[in-house]
Amino acid sequence: MAKNTDAEAMIVATNLSKTYGDFKAVDGINFTVRKGESFGLLGPNGAGKSTTMKMIAATSQRTGGDLLILGKDPNKSGPEIRAHLGVVPQQDNLDRELKVWENLMIYGRYFGLSRKFLKGKIEELLEFAQLVEKRNNKTEELSGGMKRRLTIARGLVNEPEILMLDEPTTGLDPQARHILWDRLFRLKELGVTLVITTHYMDEAEQLCDRLMVMDKGKIMAEGSPAELIKKYSSKEVLEVRFGSDNNALVAEQIAGIGERLEILPDRILVYAENGEKALEEIVKKGLHPVTSLVRRSSLEDVFLRLTGRTLVD
């Protein structure tokens, strides 16, 4: 779904802050999420993503700035806001003693939904989460991917205006991730506003219309995946390896090739308009990489540039 600046604002954060003692977990950030948008929060561990999510989920109170969720102030109207949100936490918190369908039933009851309504809803959700055959299993008998799908289904029981997913696919195998992505696409098609945090750049590229990269409690960049790549990275990236001990040494010799270099412990990334051409220049200098690869720029490169880190520390 494309960004629509006329759509209703679901979340408006103005100079939003959260401090724990002297530590600024979130340091004066501004952003708006509109109806139907799929909004991603990226950043290394400790960037302030989860704290931001908890404030949006109206469970943790801000210490500074303003925040409006569905037009209401979470510090004053927490329960009213939460009644219309769906939350999928980082750690599954299903009730192990209860069966799959009971987990959906009990969660729906927290919203005051009638048993009659929930009976039909549970059928839909089991279908959606591909758990129809597991309905009478205890949740502890489910695989990681199934538990995750059940947690997502549970978050949909009240047909939320905003669905918040904190690292939805962390710890899942690739197949389970693809099934989940497919389910989340369907929600986008239904017009559900999604707020997602993730460590995975491919996931962000797949799922998010708009991204916000955070580091140390601040926003480093904001835009669509394509916009961010265009703004913060070159068209292509050449990856060369000279062996772990040589990379830093070689980097000094090839400085000036391409637009920018990034020296990682295992490889050098050369950011250039034309990767093949950059490789030719390196070879001309009499340097022969053990391996080389030319690829298109990705969000991973943007992330690396903005936070100075490849994967999460």
Place this chain on the structure above:
Amino acid sequence: MSLNISTENKMTWTGAKAIVDPQLSIRRGAIYVAENRIRNMLKWWSSIIAFGLGNPTLYLLSIGIGIGSLVDKSLGANAIDHVSYLTFLAPALLATAGIQGAMDEVTWPTLEGFVWDRTFFSMNATAISSNQIVNGVMLAAMARCVLQVFMYELCLLAFGAISIQSIPILLLVSSSAGLGFSSIMLAFSASIKDDDGIFALVGRFIITPMFMFSGTFYPITSLPIYFQWIGWISPQWHATNLGRALSYGMPIEPWLLIIHWSVFLIMAIIGFSWAHRVFSRRLSA
């Protein structure tokens, strides 16, 4: 598991604003929490019934009748308070049942809610507030407490230890003791990071002494004065003394009656306000 991405979207979607009335949870949240706890309890219903009826039966057979006949033989029949030993013992056993029944539902389930399954966090992600979680857990604990005391009463009735008329008042007294003590135990359980054997310590150094030194098996005045304080601070003794006075008419000073009820009330006030504070802090961290 197969990659099945051909399923049609069959979900109906009206949107939360149309289907969820936040006021319902704001008013009845505690009941919804209790509903969940009771659903969890029902998974163990056979153990709850077996324990609820089996424990008193064994107790009454061994202590009540075995020791009772010894007491009656050595002191003469109806030597204590002019009633049989079994009748003397009954209010104390009921107090224990009330305290234990309520406690079982606030200790482990609280660790489950905060640490093992983190279900309290999932409740709090909905319109349910932290105070409602406390109240709902207590509501369910009291349901279990009342059930456990009632089952015990049926056994006592079968053994002729209590009269049918004393059932309601003994139920009230024992459940009040359960309420006071378990509300404090709820706050305490919410304050600990993980079990680490702490509940075993509570059992050995608080529950057992409370049971042994609270005038359960003999009047508290039979103890040397330096042991009697354990009874004075124990809800077990207050419930036992109150139960004896109100069921078979053990003589009691009116001011002591007020003290007994006040102890339960004060414990509940402290327990609830402490629990509300701890739950709120832990859930919003």
